[in-house]
Amino acid sequence: MKALVVVDGGICGFQTRIHVESDDSQNVTFKIASACEKVRKFGEVLQAKGPVDGYAEIGAGSDGVVLTTARESLKGCCAACAAPVGAFKAMQVAASVALPKDVTLKITVE
Numbered sequence: 001m002k003a004l005v006v007v008d009g010g011i012c013g014f015q016t017r018i019h020v021e022s023d024d025s026q027n028v029t030f031k032i033a034s035a036c037e038k039v040r041k042f043g044e045v046l047q048a049k050g051p052v053d054g055y056a057e058i059g060a061g062s063d064g065v066v067l068t069t070a071r072e073s074l075k076g077c078c079a080a081c082a083a084p085v086g087a088f089k090a091m092q093v094a095a096s097v098a099l100p101k102d103v104t105l106k107i108t109v110e
Contacts, residue, residue, distance in 0.1 A: 054095025
């Protein structure tokens with residue numbers, strides 16, 4: 001299965017396209033394209049780690065490959081970047097452990 005998530009980064013103005021693919025509905029590969037240098041680096045490091053076991057990622061949660069790589073790659077103001085969440089969600093769909101459904105963050109000042 002293949003999944004695509006498009007993340008609009010908010011105030012930074014960067015858009016990220018996350019392509020995740022699985023031939024066996026478990027192990028996934030990532031291709032991440034972004035105008036953001038830090039997110040591109042996150043994608044390159046994640047891709048270099050080879051196929052990721054989507055089932056193991058669900059069990060590992062924040063200690064899994066995807067989110068650990070995000071913490072290593074995205075520091076400072078980028079620590080709250082939505083791209084890693086998008087990658088994790090796309091991984092779930094490509095590994096057939098979740099159905100595709102949009103996730104929305106609406107940020108306002110009160």
